[in-house]
Amino acid sequence: MKKFNFLIALLIICFHPLFAQEDQGEVANTGTIKGVILDEQTGEPLIGATVLVVGTYRGASADLDGNFEFLKMKPGDYSLKFTFIGFGEKQYNGVTVKAGETTTLNVKMLPASQTLEGVTIVGNKSIVNLESASTEVKISREEIKEMNVRDVQELAAMQTGVNKTPDGLQIRGARVYETRYVVDGISAQDPLAGTGFGVDVSSSSIESLNIITGGVGAEYGDGSSGIISTTIREGGETIEISGSWQRDNFGFNKNQGTAWNTDIAEFSIGGPLPFTNKRVSFFVNATMNLSDNYFGPTADQLHSSLFTSNDSLWSPRQDNAYTNTVKLGYKFKKGTKITITNQHSLRVNQNTRTLQIVGFDAILQPGFQWERSLNLDNATTYTHQSNLTALNLKHLINDQWWFNVSVGRLFTNLRADANGRPFRYPTVDQIYDESSIVTDPVTIFNPGSDVQYVLPGPGLYNNGGISPVWHDHYARELTLNTSFSRYSKTGDNKLSFGFEHKSTAYQWVDVTKPWIGAPIVINDSLTTPSTSVGSSNDIWAVKPFNGGFFISDEIHYKGIIATVGARLNYWAPGKFADNAVEDPNSPVIDQVRTDYKDKTVGFAGYRIKTRLLPKINVSFPVTENNVLYFNYGHSMKLPHPRFLYAGLDPDYQDQSFLSNLGNPDIDPEVNISYEIGYKAQITKDFGVNVAAFNNNRFDYIVQRSVIVNDQTGRPVTKRMYINQDYAKVIGVEAGISNRFGKHIRTFLNVTYQVARGKSNSARESGLQIEQNGSVPLTSEQYLAFDRPWDITAGLVLKGDTTLRIFGVSTNGFRAFFSMNYQSGFRYTPYAFDGYNDLGRPLYRLEEDKYLSKSAKAWFSGDLKLSKDIPLKDKNSGITVSVEIRNIFNNKNAQIINPITGEGYEIGDDVPNEWRDPRYIGPEESGVPSDNPARYLAPRHILYGIAFRF
Known part of the structure; x- marks a missing residue:
């Protein structure tokens, strides 16, 4: 110290x-x-x-x-x-x-x-936190009640530095999986799905939300971009009951115009438990969100093989989401409080983004299964369920010492199957491969000529075949998190230290075309079964662990606040990886064996790695209510487990060409961040926050081809992952908040940033090697997730008897209006390159302008109007509301036509590899360009009623 x-x-x-x-x-x-x-x-x-x-x-x-x-x-x-x-x-x-x-x-x-x-x-709450040397925002339950948000993600997306994409939340240009999500002190992120959240939390269950985008403290571990920490609501001094129901149709127009058969309902009850003298409180919340989405085609019924019975009960629509919250609190007489939280969520849908591991080995794609839309009953169904339990103890040891301990269990399970079908049938007596079935209607091109071509269908398939995907994973994490805080007698120093330990169990089963390997029935005779598990597979079960020790010292001196801290993270890949390295017959390459042993130390029978992460935060006033602050810190994100363990199970060896091979020696991805900022509380109702940041990201994971010997000694080529890539994100943020008396609050959040690097994903880096020989790209380029501008503005109005508009009382009237502008996705332009024999315009990819263009920007606005109707008791009443999402009905493209820089419209020219419906010929292949998911949701109007007692 x-x-x-x-x-x-x-x-x-x-x-x-x-x-x-x-x-x-x-x-x-x-x-x-x-x-x-x-x-x-x-x-x-x-x-x-x-x-x-x-x-x-x-x-x-x-x-x-x-x-x-x-x-x-x-x-x-x-x-x-x-x-x-x-x-x-x-x-x-x-x-x-x-x-x-x-x-x-x-x-x-x-x-x-x-x-x-x-x-x-x-x-009133301070508009700007002048004492914090971090870039953070804390949002209370009272503020959330006045906003048009349904969950944590929508709330966080309105803040500076946080960009909402179809895959999740990006903080300051990082990938979605780099954000750390915490619920009541315990990590709530599915470490295997890669989409960010593992446990959904509805907005009505939030007591407070803390979002840190810069200057993250040493107490937080695995997360290299920012922290989104949620505190679950507790019961109050009296029993409170509330509920609501929103719907976008009146029964006769379920899938017409601005309605797509959506119902959103919730119920909450909380307060003191009887006969406990108000020392024990409880809170219970349940939510349901059902919708058929705006794409058009739907399955007759979604099924999941995770449910053994009544599976249709949980999936009556195309997209089905549920959350359930229970929290108990007990307050002792002398400085001790215990809370127990259970947060459960369930989703059943056909959205491929549920599993899409963006930034690992997948390029951004919409989640709608357009190619299977002729028969979504045979498409992939995803079932994602999560359960988090957190026990928190806060204890005042004496006048100077505080002690906090959190014990938690997170369990997540994700199943992807062919709409509830089993892994595979006992025997194969039909064609299951959807891509092998010719789709009707079949036509003849160039009839009467010596050379004729068969033109199968419209480019969509699944006329009898089924989804070739079967996936199941679960993650179980047991966490112990402790911290001690000591306050000096003069109040000018706070020393904090503690540790976190997380014991985990992961299972991963990923099979492509699982029917391959089953016995085949031909003429009622059984052929000899194959020994393969699908055309390719990735199967393993592991028990790694990780954790860290932290210490920080916060010093106050005449208005200056400085915090210096450090965190020592440790992690062990586990016995599965240790045994694979030691086994000379495993496919681990020799260099990995050597490096693994050199870079790990033995402890309690495990091989362990460590990394020290320093942190420095300083803030100091310049004039009254004007503060400058500076942050410097290291942070890290552990790699997805599949990069460590793929293909290493001795009983399940994937022999397919270019199958994945784990690298037990792979290291975390690291972010070294710098930030300087300025905060000003101009008046008690007007505040400004400006920050500039520079994030340097190292050891991003890339894909490389290696040659190893299989179990028979035959050399085969596999795809292995190593740490080699980097990215750099620089940007400026500005946030303005203003209150106009007690009735109106406005905010404006502006972010400008630039993200550059060498590749967008691990798979893309491998493709670059294949296209450019053995030498990877050395120059920086724009990254696909670089979207420079993100601007959000909002207005909250809360009326009462003292505010009149055009002479009309606003008592009980509430309004929330927000607008968002985001730069469009980046794309690589095409240049005109003549015509083919059918007269179709041809275009050539301009490789020297890789991702140099930005598509048309996104713009949307949301409005919610509410009117409270009080009952006899002033604390009870009914509320009616109307909510309009994307009020201007803007068409925001998430599939970019690189010829136009916008979403595809009928009559547009498209790249050569896209199907162009204007020119019917044998060279036209692929799915049609008019995928309804090429745009985000259009205008959506919901009508609601709520009650409270």
Whole structure:
């Protein structure tokens, strides 16, 4: 710690003289803040209690009578924070100073054992957190209630630096899997699906949401872009019951116009448990979201082989999502509180993005199975269920020490099958391969000529065949997370340290064309069965573990706040990988064996790797309510387990050409970030936050071809993954928040960033090698997920009897309106290259302009209007609402026609490899270009009713 304190002192010496100049003479037109600080329970003065004017260098201590005073305060609005050893912190926001006047505060503080809260806020929430040296936003339940959001992802997507894509959330240009999601202190991310969230949380279950995009603290482990931390709501002092139902149709228009057969319902109940003297609280929430989507074709019924009976009960529509939340809390008399949370979610749909591992080995594609849309009853169905249980204990050891412990279990399971069909039938007596079945109608091209061609169907298939995908994985994570915090007696230092350990069990079964290898029935006679498991497979079960130790020291000195910390992460690939390295008959290549042994250390029978991640955060005032801050930090993301374990199971060896081969020596992907920012609380109702960042990402995973010997000693070529790629993301963010009295709140969040690197995914890097010989690309290029501009603006209006618009009372009326502008996807342009024999225009890919163009930008607006109708009790009532998503009905393309830079429209020229319906000939192949998923959802109108008691 001496080294940390020395570094803090050095930073203070460097920065303090530049900004700590205060007027020595009289300051004209100033005011005074004074008051007294008392123990709320005894009325005794708290002698020596500390008072800080947040966002300034000014501080004071209470005298023998508990009095404090600040003279020569410039007119304006301030926040004052009060701290005293053994008492909970208290902050008064919106303290107004007027020239020539004195503002008086009578502050009463409770012992920390009675509050168990970080800081008790008096007044409105601060528009800007001037004490934080991170780029973060905290959103409370009251704010969420006024916004048109359904879950955590929609809420987070409105913030600066967070970009919502069809695959999930990207923070500051990173890939979606690099974001860390936490629910009540426990990781809620499916480590195998790769789509970000593992456990869905509805907006009505959130007590608060904390989003950190820069300056992530040492207490957080595996996550290299940012943190989205959710605290689940608890029951209050009285029983509260609420519910709602939204629908987009009236029964006769289920799939017409702005409706596609959608129902969204939820129910909540919470409060104190009877006969517990209000010391035990509970909260229960259940939500259901059913829809047929806007694409048009649907399956007659979705089925899942995960459910042994009544599988249709959970999947009446094309997209079916459920969440269930239960939370119990128990508050002891003396500084101890325990909560237990269970969060469960279930999704059943045919959206391929459920499993799509973007950034690993897949290029972005929409999730609608357009090629199978003639018969979605035979398409792939995905069932994703997750369950998280978290036990949290918060304990005040004494006046200076706090202790927190979280114990959690996360279980996720994802099954993909041919709409509920078994893995494979006992025997094969028909053609299952959909691509081998000629699709009707069959026509003849060039009839009457010496050379004729058969033209099969419209390019879509699945006339009797079934999806060739069968996948099942589960992840079970058991987590222990502890932290200790020590506050100095003077309140100017906070030391935190702790550790996290996560024991995991993963199983992965991925089979292509599973019917291959089953016995074949020919003329009622059984052929000799094959020994293969599908045409290709990837099967393994492993038990790795990981964790970390962290320490950080937060020092306050005359308004300067500096935090220096470090985290030592460790991880063990587990016995499965250790045994594969030691087994001379396994397909692990020799260089990997050597490197694995050299870069790991033995501990308790396991091979372990470690990495040290330093963190530095500094903030200091420039003038009153204006703060500069600086962040530097290292973070990491463990690789997807398939990169370590694929093809290493001794009993399931995939012998197919170019099958995957695991690399037990692969390292985490690393982000080294720099950030400088500025925060200003102009008034108590107007704040600005500006930040510039530079994220350097190293050890991105790439694909390479290697030659190994199979079980028979025959050399075969396989695809192995190594750490070699990099990316660089630089950007600027700005956020503006404004309150107009108690009725209107507005916000504007603007992000501009540029993401460049060598390849977009592991698979793409392998293709580059194949196209360019053995030498990979060395120059940076735009990345496919580079979308420079992201602008979100919103307005919240809450009416009451005092606000009238055009003479009409707004009592009970609420409105939320938001707009979003995002740069379109990047694409590589094509150049005109003549005509073919049918007169079709031909185009040539301009490889030297790889991803140099941006498609037409996305723009959308959402509106929700609500009217509260109170009942006899002022706390009960009914609410009616109308919600319009994409109110302007903009067509936002997610499949880009590189000829036009927009979504495909009938009559457009398309690349040579796309099917062009205007020219019917033998060279026209592939699926039709008019995939309805080429655009995001059109305008959607929902009507709702809600109640509360």
